[in-house]
Amino acid sequence: MADFSSKVVYQIYPKSFMDSNGDGLGDLRGIIRKLDYLRDLGVDYLWLTPVFVSPQNDNGYDVADYCSIDPRFGTMEDMEELIREGEKRGLGLMLDMVFNHTSTEHEWFQKALAGDEKYQNYYIFKEGTPDKLPTNWQSKFGGPAWEYVPSLGKWYLHLFDVTQADLNWDNPEVRDELKKVIFFWKDKGVKGFRFDVVNLISKPAVFEDDYEGDGRRFYSDGPHVHEYLKELTRDTGIEDMITVGEMSSTTLDNCIRYSAPQEKEMSMCFSFHHLKVDYKDGDKWRLMEPDRMALKKLFEKWQTGMQEGHGWNALFWCNHDQPRVVSRLGDESKYWKESAEMLAASIHLMRGTPYIYQGEEIGMTNAHYTSISQYRDVESLNYYKILLDQGKTEEEALAVLAARSRDNSRTPMQWSGEENAGFSEGRPWLEVTSNYKEINAQAQTEDGESVYSFYKRLVSLRKEKNVISKGSIEFLEKENEDVLAYRRAYEDEELIVLNNLTGKEVTVPAESAWAGYHKLLGNYDGGAEIKEGITLRPFETIALEK
Numbered sequence: 001m002a003d004f005s006s007k008v009v010y011q012i013y014p015k016s017f018m019d020s021n022g023d024g025l026g027d028l029r030g031i032i033r034k035l036d037y038l039r040d041l042g043v044d045y046l047w048l049t050p051v052f053v054s055p056q057n058d059n060g061y062d063v064a065d066y067c068s069i070d071p072r073f074g075t076m077e078d079m080e081e082l083i084r085e086g087e088k089r090g091l092g093l094m095l096d097m098v099f100n101h102t103s104t105e106h107e108w109f110q111k112a113l114a115g116d117e118k119y120q121n122y123y124i125f126k127e128g129t130p131d132k133l134p135t136n137w138q139s140k141f142g143g144p145a146w147e148y149v150p151s152l153g154k155w156y157l158h159l160f161d162v163t164q165a166d167l168n169w170d171n172p173e174v175r176d177e178l179k180k181v182i183f184f185w186k187d188k189g190v191k192g193f194r195f196d197v198v199n200l201i202s203k204p205a206v207f208e209d210d211y212e213g214d215g216r217r218f219y220s221d222g223p224h225v226h227e228y229l230k231e232l233t234r235d236t237g238i239e240d241m242i243t244v245g246e247m248s249s250t251t252l253d254n255c256i257r258y259s260a261p262q263e264k265e266m267s268m269c270f271s272f273h274h275l276k277v278d279y280k281d282g283d284k285w286r287l288m289e290p291d292r293m294a295l296k297k298l299f300e301k302w303q304t305g306m307q308e309g310h311g312w313n314a315l316f317w318c319n320h321d322q323p324r325v326v327s328r329l330g331d332e333s334k335y336w337k338e339s340a341e342m343l344a345a346s347i348h349l350m351r352g353t354p355y356i357y358q359g360e361e362i363g364m365t366n367a368h369y370t371s372i373s374q375y376r377d378v379e380s381l382n383y384y385k386i387l388l389d390q391g392k393t394e395e396e397a398l399a400v401l402a403a404r405s406r407d408n409s410r411t412p413m414q415w416s417g418e419e420n421a422g423f424s425e426g427r428p429w430l431e432v433t434s435n436y437k438e439i440n441a442q443a444q445t446e447d448g449e450s451v452y453s454f455y456k457r458l459v460s461l462r463k464e465k466n467v468i469s470k471g472s473i474e475f476l477e478k479e480n481e482d483v484l485a486y487r488r489a490y491e492d493e494e495l496i497v498l499n500n501l502t503g504k505e506v507t508v509p510a511e512s513a514w515a516g517y518h519k520l521l522g523n524y525d526g527g528a529e530i531k532e533g534i535t536l537r538p539f540e541t542i543a544l545e546k
C-alpha cells in the first residue's frame with residue numbers, strides 16, 4: 001500500500017460546484033473551468049461524488065449505471081477531458097463507488113423485478129407476506145429497511161432510500177460485476193476511489209430483529225467485510241492507488257484492519273464518531289451543544305489508536321452529508337475567520353490525510369433556510385415529516401433541519417459576489433446561501449490573510465514538513481475541555497499545536513522549552529507570549545516549531 005501522508009484531497013459535490021451550461025446544475029465542464037483554482041490551492045486529488053447515471057433520488061448515490069455519465073453532468077468525453085486536464089495540473093481523480101446498493105432503476109434490479117432469479121440473487125430478497133417484515137430494521141433515512149414486491153411475494157432490503165436496493169456481496173457474481181466497474185475506471189486513468197458505506201456490504205447469515213437498536217449492529221463491519229475488501233483490492237490491483245472507505249457506525253479495531261498497510265484493504269478510513277458530539281443521546285435529529293471533552297477524547301482515541309495499530313485516518317470536518325463546521329463548532333459571526341482557521345488547523349496538523357470539502361476553504365456556512373420548500377435532500381424531507389409526526393411544531397422541525405440537514409453542505413459553491421454567487425447563469429437547483437457577497441472565493445484568493453490563504457498554507461506545510469505528514473502524535477492538556485492540544489514529533493523535529501475551541505481567552509501551561517520554539521503558523525498576528533503559560537485568544541490556533 002502506498003503512502004499518502006503528505007497528500008491532501010479536495011471533495012467536489014459536482015451538482016453544486018460550477019454550472020457551465022446555465023441549467024442550474026453543476027457539471028463536469030464546470031469543474032474543468034475551475035481546475036486552476038484547485039491546482040493553486042495545492043491539493044493532490046479530487047474526489048467527485050457520483051456523476052453516474054442516476055434518477056437522483058439520493059443525489060447520485062442511487063446509481064443506475066456505474067460506467068456511464070449522467071447527462072445532467074455531461075458526457076464520457078467530458079469526464080475523459082477532466083481526467084486529462086486534471087493530470088496536467090497534478091490533480092488525480094478519485095471517483096465514488098457506491099457498491100453497497102444500486103438504484104432500483106439499475107438494469108440488474110429491473111431484471112430481478114421481472115422474475116429473473118439470477119438477478120434476484122444480486123440483491124437481498126426474502127420470501128414473505130405483506131403483513132410481516134423480515135426484520136424490524138430501520139432505514140437510515142427513516143422508515144422500515146424492507147420493501148414488499150407483491151408480484152414476487154418477496155421483500156428487498158434497503159438500508160437507505162427505498163429506491164436504493166442493497167447488493168448481495170455474498171454472491172461472487174456481484175463481486176465480479178463490481179470488479180469490472182473498477183477496471184473500467186482504472187482504464188480511464190482514474191487515480192483513486194472512495195467506497196461508499198463499504199463497511200455495510202457484508203450482511204449476517206441470519207437476519208434477526210434488533211431489540212436494542214435499528215439493526216445496524218447486525219450489518220455494520222459484517223462477518224465477511226474484510227475478506228471482501230481484500231479480494232476487491234487484490235483482484236483489481238488497486239492496492240497502490242488512494243482508496244478510502246466510508247465506514248458507517250464502525251469501530252477503531254475494524255478501522256485499523258481496514259487501513260493498516262499489511263491488510264491490503266483500503267489506504268485509509270472515514271469514521272464519524274467525532275461528528276456526533278452534538279447528537280443528543282446519539283440521535284442526529286435531537287440537538288445539543290457540542291460536547292468538547294467528548295470531541296477531544298474521540299480525537300485522542302482515534303489518533304493514538306490508529307497510530308498504534310498502523311491504521312490511517314482520513315481527516316475531515318465537512319463533506320456533502322455534514323453541516324458546515326464553522327457553523328457547527330465555530331462562530332459564524334464574531335469570530336468567523338478565526339474559528340474557521342482554528343478548526344482547519346486542528347485537523348490538518350494531525351496524523352492522517354486531510355480532506356477539504358468544497359467551500360470549506362473559504363469558510364462557507366450553513367444555509368439558514370427558513371422554509372421546508374427550500375430543502376431538497378431526501379433524508380431531510382423524510383425526517384421533517386417524522387419530526388412533525390413526533391409532535392414537533394413546524395418551527396421546531398425547521399430549527400432541527402437548519403442545524404442538521406445535509407443541504408447545509410450542498411448549497412452552490414460561492415465563487416463571487418455576482419448573481420447566484422457566480423455558480424450558475426440559471427436558477428440554481430438549491431438556493432445559494434445569502435452571505436455569498438461577503439463569503440466567496442474571488443474575495444479571498446488574492447488576500448494573503450484570508451481563510452483560503454490559511455488553507456493553502458496548511459496544504460503546503462503538510463508537503464514541507466515530515467513532522468506533520470509522518471510524525472507521531474501525543475495529546476496535551478487532556479483534561480482541559482477548552483483546548484485541543486497535541487505534540488507531533490519526527491526524528492529531531494517537534495511541533496506543538498494549541499487550539500482554543502472557545503470564544504473566550506484561555507491560558508495553558510507551557511513547557512519551558514517552548515520559549516525557544518518559533519511560531520510556524522497562527523491565526524492571529526503577533527508571537528505567542530510565553531510566560532508561565534500561553535494565553536490563547538478566542539478560537540486562536542498556534543503551531544510552535546522546535
Ligand code: TEU
Nearest residue numbers: 058061098140160196197248284321406
Ligand atoms: O452516507 C452514508 C451515511 O451513513 C450517511 O447517509 C449518514 O448516515 C447520514 O447522512 C447522516 O445522517 C453515504 C453517502 O455519503 C450519502 O450521501 C448517501 O446518502 C448514503 O451513503 C447512501 O448511499
